[in-house]
């Protein structure tokens with residue numbers, strides 16, 4: 001059985017409530033050629049954005065099951081309270097409808113916005129108890145009431161992690177909104193190609209320093225895109241921790257959570273050598289399949305030599321992974337992260 005642990009799915013244009021377009025929060029053109037938000041737009045130009053094509057695409061590539069996260073455009077960073085409430089509810093209801101209509105095919109995540117804590121906590125309970133969702137999607141950073149960008153591993157989010165820990169949820173942390181946090185001109189796709197790597201690393205840095213995997217032992221957290229820079233800069237973080245103890249008082253040594261059994265990383269690193277580093281640092285058991293479909297930065301066909309599973313296939317060819325390790329990344333490890341058994345999808 002092959003399970004993709006990182007994918008996204010769009011609602012049909014008619015499924016998106018009218019207010020979303022009227023307020024320019026998020027909408028899709030009737031002809032399905034663009035998705036839009038405020039003045040931003042992005043072409044919808046590959047297969048697998050919508051449910052029917054997504055299932056066909058999965059069948060084509062022998063993908064039996066897909067984990068669908070929230071849409072990054074709907075993290076709602078900096079939105080008004082009511083807009084945030086309405087949009088998040090829409091997103092979570094939509095994802096729940098996919099999961100309940102196609103339980104064999106999809107496990108879906110739900111999202112909350114940490115700025116409105118009461119709302120976020122109530123939404124977690126609603127999603128778990130009423131919608132049957134068990135995967136919490138969080139952005140790497142959010143905008144607080146003082147207009148500061150904070151990592152979601154900051155103490156401000158402890159109530160969210162406490163409740164998620166009670167429910168024993170899986171968590172996925174994904175970067176977005178880099179162009180709003182970093183004062184560089186938005187060109188060369190730099191916020192996707194460079195800064196997203198740094199955003200994940202920044203939250204992983206705090207996650208380790210605050211010892212969150214041990215503080216909340218029932219949570220299993222996956223970092224998107226292999227945590228990339230957060231894996232490459234491990235040595236530097238150790239050097240800094242040892243070299244400036246004055247900065248890290250009351251914080252934990254990052255060595256303590258390296259390779260922790262509840263910290264996962266997906267395979268979306270685009271090359272087998274980076275994957276090898278990830279394996280050496282955290283161990284194969286902590287790596288899950290992540291295709292990030294249907295986006296052009298995902299491991300999808302039609303972009304260079306890419307196709308779903310390419311990095312793993314190549315890693316096996318050059319001896320970085322064994323056949324069994326490749327199988328585990330596609331199956332067992334994803335189930336462990338989600339905290340479910342294969343039978344749970346079928347019943």
Ligand SMILES: [Zn+2]
Pocket residue numbers: 006007008174224292
């Ligand atoms: Zn993604």
